[in-house]
Amino acid sequence: MFGKRYLIFIALLSILALNPVFASNFDHGRFNRILSDHVIWTDQGKASEVNYESLLNDRADLKLYLDELARVSRETFNGWSQSEQLAFLINAYNAGTLELILTEYPDLDSIRDLGGLFRSPWKRDFVNLLGEERSLDTIEHDLIRGSGRYNEPRIHFAVNCASIGCPALRPDVYTAGQLDVQLEEQTRQFLADRSRNRFQGSELQVSLIFKWYREDFEAGWRGKSSLAGFLALYADPLGLNADTLSRLESGQIDIGFLDYNWALNDLN
Numbered sequence: 001m002f003g004k005r006y007l008i009f010i011a012l013l014s015i016l017a018l019n020p021v022f023a024s025n026f027d028h029g030r031f032n033r034i035l036s037d038h039v040i041w042t043d044q045g046k047a048s049e050v051n052y053e054s055l056l057n058d059r060a061d062l063k064l065y066l067d068e069l070a071r072v073s074r075e076t077f078n079g080w081s082q083s084e085q086l087a088f089l090i091n092a093y094n095a096g097t098l099e100l101i102l103t104e105y106p107d108l109d110s111i112r113d114l115g116g117l118f119r120s121p122w123k124r125d126f127v128n129l130l131g132e133e134r135s136l137d138t139i140e141h142d143l144i145r146g147s148g149r150y151n152e153p154r155i156h157f158a159v160n161c162a163s164i165g166c167p168a169l170r171p172d173v174y175t176a177g178q179l180d181v182q183l184e185e186q187t188r189q190f191l192a193d194r195s196r197n198r199f200q201g202s203e204l205q206v207s208l209i210f211k212w213y214r215e216d217f218e219a220g221w222r223g224k225s226s227l228a229g230f231l232a233l234y235a236d237p238l239g240l241n242a243d244t245l246s247r248l249e250s251g252q253i254d255i256g257f258l259d260y261n262w263a264l265n266d267l268n
Helices: 004-018 030-037 052-070 074-078 082-102 136-145 153-159 177-189 227-232 242-249
Strands: 039-042 047-050 126-131 132-133 196-198 202-206 254-257
Touching: 030 039, 030 052, 030 082, 047 074, 052 082, 052 126, 082 136, 082 177, 126 136, 132 136, 136 153, 153 177, 227 242, 227 254
Parallel strands: 202 254
Antiparallel strands: 039 047, 126 132, 196 202
């Protein structure tokens, strides 16, 4: 005869197996399939496009994934590792962005069309996450940047704003085990894109992302407390030679910011 404690143990294992939300490693498989089916790398991985037309057919599945995210409690979330938490939040942001675009697609040319003079699309509360209805701004600026937990400037190359000027949306999900590799790949690929980051004349011209979030790049990540210091870490993808790198590190290179392309990252 099995003891009562043994039977309870087996029952708990069964609950965890049937409900991955309550396991220590959240299953993002549904969203991974959606991304792999509808997101396409372009320019050798420096950018990507989304087939929003075909994604409309999978909108119900996207909503199911958002429902799965919503069932994660704050207590469960707090019990995860920082990598698990950050992967979860990045995926939630990107899934929310796709859902936001689909609310009006195809009748929009930019995510900014979903806002107005007094209404930002990023401030719309529509993602049920960790017990509250949240906006994309809340996920990025409060849960990720404002939490004080992560100090990870590379998230700016992972959260996607559905625009051509934005770093690429990956055709796969972020996972705890691969998070550092994925963030580094996103950063290097974005900086290697000469349409958004380039050394021209005597000036290093970079994306406006580095102006908007400059404080994040100067917060001591990998010992760097200046934007020039952060960019110097990526001299290779930026195409900087040894002399230019030396001048950048010594403050002799001006840093300028390029215009941002807000056009929808729709499949052409």
